[in-house]
Amino acid sequence: MTQGKYANIIIDISHEKVDKTFQYKIPEQLRGILEEGMCVQVPFGKGDHLRQGYVVEVTDQTQFPEDRLKQVAGIVRESLPVEADAIKLAAWMKQTYGSTMIAALKTVLPVKQAMKPKEKKKITRLLTIEETRWVWAEAIRKHQGARAKVLEELIREEVLPYELVRAKLNVSPTTLKSLESQGIIKIERENYYRNPVKLEVNREDGRELNGEQARIRDQVLCDFDEGKRKTYLIHGITGSGKTEVYLSLIEGMIKRKKQCIVLIPEIALTYQTLLRFYKRFGDRVSVMNSTLSAGEKFDQCERAKKGELDVIIGPRSALFVPFPNLGMIVIDEEHESSYKSETMPRYHARESAEYLAGLKGACLVLGSATPSLEAYYRAQKGSYELFTLNRRPTGGNLASVSIIDLRKELREGNRSIFSRKLQELMEERLSKKEQAMLFLNRRGYAGFVSCRACGYVMKCPHCDVSLSQHLGGRMVCHYCGYETRQPQKCPECGSAYILGFKAGTEQIEQQLLSRFQGIRVLRMDADTTRKKDSYEKILAAFCAGEADVLVGTQMIVKGHDFPNVTLVGVLAADLSLNDSDYRSGERTFQLLTQAAGRAGRGQRPGEVLIQTYRPDHYSILCSASQDYRAFYEKEIMYRGLGGYPPVIHMMAILITSPNEKRGETFAGRIVEMIKEQMPCLADNSDVKKVDTSGKVTLIGPARASIGRINDIYRFLIYCKSSKYRQLTKIKDIVESYVQSAGSREENIQFDFDPVNNI
Numbered sequence: 092m093t094q095g096k097y098a099n100i101i102i103d104i105s106h107e108k109v110d111k112t113f114q115y116k117i118p119e120q121l122r123g124i125l126e127e128g129m130c131v132q133v134p135f136g137k138g139d140h141l142r143q144g145y146v147v148e149v150t151d152q153t154q155f156p157e158d159r160l161k162q163v164a165g166i167v168r169e170s171l172p173v174e175a176d177a178i179k180l181a182a183w184m185k186q187t188y189g190s191t192m193i194a195a196l197k198t199v200l201p202v203k204q205a206m207k208p209k210e211k212k213k214i215t216r217l218l219t220i221e222e223t224r225w226v227w228a229e230a231i232r233k234h235q236g237a238r239a240k241v242l243e244e245l246i247r248e249e250v251l252p253y254e255l256v257r258a259k260l261n262v263s264p265t266t267l268k269s270l271e272s273q274g275i276i277k278i279e280r281e282n283y284y285r286n287p288v289k290l291e292v293n294r295e296d297g298r299e300l301n302g303e304q305a306r307i308r309d310q311v312l313c314d315f316d317e318g319k320r321k322t323y324l325i326h327g328i329t330g331s332g333k334t335e336v337y338l339s340l341i342e343g344m345i346k347r348k349k350q351c352i353v354l355i356p357e358i359a360l361t362y363q364t365l366l367r368f369y370k371r372f373g374d375r376v377s378v379m380n381s382t383l384s385a386g387e388k389f390d391q392c393e394r395a396k397k398g399e400l401d402v403i404i405g406p407r408s409a410l411f412v413p414f415p416n417l418g419m420i421v422i423d424e425e426h427e428s429s430y431k432s433e434t435m436p437r438y439h440a441r442e443s444a445e446y447l448a449g450l451k452g453a454c455l456v457l458g459s460a461t462p463s464l465e466a467y468y469r470a471q472k473g474s475y476e477l478f479t480l481n482r483r484p485t486g487g488n489l490a491s492v493s494i495i496d497l498r499k500e501l502r503e504g505n506r507s508i509f510s511r512k513l514q515e516l517m518e519e520r521l522s523k524k525e526q527a528m529l530f531l532n533r534r535g536y537a538g539f540v541s542c543r544a545c546g547y548v549m550k551c552p553h554c555d556v557s558l559s560q561h562l563g564g565r566m567v568c569h570y571c572g573y574e575t576r577q578p579q580k581c582p583e584c585g586s587a588y589i590l591g592f593k594a595g596t597e598q599i600e601q602q603l604l605s606r607f608q609g610i611r612v613l614r615m616d617a618d619t620t621r622k623k624d625s626y627e628k629i630l631a632a633f634c635a636g637e638a639d640v641l642v643g644t645q646m647i648v649k650g651h652d653f654p655n656v657t658l659v660g661v662l663a664a665d666l667s668l669n670d671s672d673y674r675s676g677e678r679t680f681q682l683l684t685q686a687a688g689r690a691g692r693g694q695r696p697g698e699v700l701i702q703t704y705r706p707d708h709y710s711i712l713c714s715a716s717q718d719y720r721a722f723y724e725k726e727i728m729y730r731g732l733g734g735y736p737p738v739i740h741m742m743a744i745l746i747t748s749p750n751e752k753r754g755e756t757f758a759g760r761i762v763e764m765i766k767e768q769m770p771c772l773a774d775n776s777d778v779k780k781v782d783t784s785g786k787v788t789l790i791g792p793a794r795a796s797i798g799r800i801n802d803i804y805r806f807l808i809y810c811k812s813s814k815y816r817q818l819t820k821i822k823d824i825v826e827s828y829v830q831s832a833g834s835r836e837e838n839i840q841f842d843f844d845p846v847n848n849i
């Protein structure tokens with residue numbers, strides 16, 4: 092324990108403006124007691140008003156004269172001390188991703204404040220059964236009905252839940268009080284933890300692992316016992332038994348008195364997944380996600396700290412549950428883009444988990460059927476250990492996949508979104524009463540509306556994006572929520588030919604209904620899943636056979652087993668290739684591979700049709716042949732040639748301003764400043780050549796691909812370097828420039844190795 096005399100303190104973590112530490116003296120009586128992570132009260136500002144702050148460091152060093160320092164006033168009792176590891180993690184995030192320390196601290200604290208424990212009252216009988224019988228007879232004689240009812244129950248049970256007595260027996264508090272004052276019963280309160288999961292399940296043992304699976308388990312546990320802490324990547328096709336491996340690894344960790352964090356994309360955190368963990372580990376498993384109340388979150392952290400939980404499951408943020416003896420972190424579907432935060436600090440759960448595992452002495456297990464280029468690249472370089480699962484333990488073959496050239500369909504006179512082959516197969520499935528899934532890899536709305544006469548396009552008045560057409564003539568902006576009605580006439584030229592383009596899921600549903608007689612369709616997209624539970628409800632209905640076809644966006648391709656689905660159609664595979672960022676090929680491959688994995692999960696073989704205008708693109712070809720390696724080799728070559736992650740690192744600096752001119756000037760100044768202070772490659776140099784010396788390439792400033800959102804203008808600067816450290820240096824330079832410039836309206840955000848366009 093540090094016996095330091097000074098504490099570095101961050102004031103009031105809800106206040107982002109004062110993002111620096113202030114030093115205070117630690118008074119005698121708190122020396123050796125005050126620790127990093129504690130919440131304290133300190134005098135602050137001119138009036139020395141007491142404010143709350145977090146101790147981020149206790150030290151013997153000071154740069155100030157002793158008498159200039161104020162003193163810590165006291166420790167805030169009901170506050171939660173922050174674990175020292177959490178502070179280290181926050182500091183690392185701030186440094187690695189660029190954000191304020193305060194924002195980083197807020198990110199790593201799952202709950203900021205202690206919540207009142209939930210209470211339960213119980214009634215305990217103090218008399219013997221004999222004595223109670225006697226009192227009961229007395230009550231009957233005196234016609235004291237309520238009293239008699241309670242006593243009758245107490246003869247049967249020594250302890251009764253208070254709520255039950257009040258509600259079921261309808262006995263008043265007065266009656267109970269009088270029983271208590273006569274020494275017949277005792278009313279007690281006890282605390283209990285809120286438990287967000289209410290499942291009554293029978294425990295089940297795991298399956299015997301097959302050879303491939305057992306090898307992974309044995310090696311990971313063996314490494315662990317030998318004190319080796321590594322990152323493992325399990326590349327296994329869907330249904331190859333990855334989850335079964337996680338479960339048996341967790342079992343191994345529990346035997347070693349270690350706890351585990353399991354990250355799962357929010358969308359895959361279904362009842363079925365939870366059930367599997369519950370059957371195995373009972374109520375020593377819990378969940379942590381955004382739907383929990385503050386009290387529930389607090390209680391899960393308490394249970395974790397007290398060692399009452401072995402496993403926590405949840406999306407990205409479950410990483411911050413404070414286990415005292417963390418042994419393993421599992422990240423399932425590690426390629427999912429939802430593992431990257433979209434708000435500052437824009438951290439990636441995979442990298443953060445690696446850092447946290449290092450702090451805690453835990454190992455990290457990543458799993459995916461289509462690993463991210465990042466993870467596979469690191470596995471190739473040897474910094475991750477790679478395992479491969481090649482077959483399904485339950486048997487069942489991979490579906491057969493064919494590619495349909497939509498250009499040819501059009502040439503041969505078919506204007507429908509359903510190719511002739513797809514129509515044929517659909518008819519066949521309908522007659523056999525088997526199910527099909529149709530997948531559109533774009534968000535679930537129709538395209539923009541434009542005038543066929545003059546080309547005018549309906550745009551959002553606040554953002555630089557076109558409005559999207561919805562059923563019922565609604566026009567919606569998907570960035571700010573602006574909504575208006577579709578005009579009858581073009582506002583520019585007055586033509587009546589102002590119409591929607593392209594097909595969304597709504598249109599596909601309509602066309603299915605008119606094309607196939609009596610077909611039953613379920614649709615799943617952003618619109619139909621807005622309500623809580625609607626996602627699960629749609630899936631359950633489809634699983635129960637309430638529809639012949641499920642039409643949907645990306646959501647439908649995520650790991651669900653529908654044994655009766657024997658046909659999967661991808662309607663226009665190249666839609667996701669048109670996104671203008673370097674990950675579109677990877678995303679397309681992942682989506683198509685996952686979609687293909689949906690067919691033929693039961694006993695009957697499955698068929699997959701991929702309709703596309705670009706049948707010769709490698710993302711499409713490799714997903715059709717289900718060949719990850721071939722895809723990886725092609726893609727990593729392009730990343731190298733183009734100078735993109737993971738081959739080199741990239742940092743986007745987003746500059747926003749309510750004023751277009753000022754934003755542009757500010758962005759320009761930032762570029763100038765970086766050039767003054769860092770060795771940069773010349774602007775006109777070949778960006779495509781990868782420079783391994785770490786020299787920086789600057790691109791921009793330029794308007795972001797969406798140049799305005801909600802009337803705020805957006806500019807981007809891209810910095811590339813083979814060395815991550817060079818980029819964090821630039822970040823530091825820019826941060827201190829922004830602070831000294833003291834600009835109020837211009838705002839800066841950093842995004843390292845961006846996953847989505849910002």
Ligand code: ADP
Pocket residue numbers: 298299300301304327328329330331332333334335336484485
């Ligand atoms: P993944 O997570 O890779 O999609 P799962 O672990 O969910 O794969 O396994 C797919 C199916 O195979 C599940 O129904 C699971 O119960 C079953 N399974 C996994 N491993 C085995 C095994 N060793 N023996 C028998 N069945 C298994």
Ligand code: ZN
Pocket residue numbers: 542543544545546547581582583584585586
């Ligand atoms: Zn017009």
Ligand code: ZN
Pocket residue numbers: 551552553554568569570571572573801
């Ligand atoms: Zn808008």
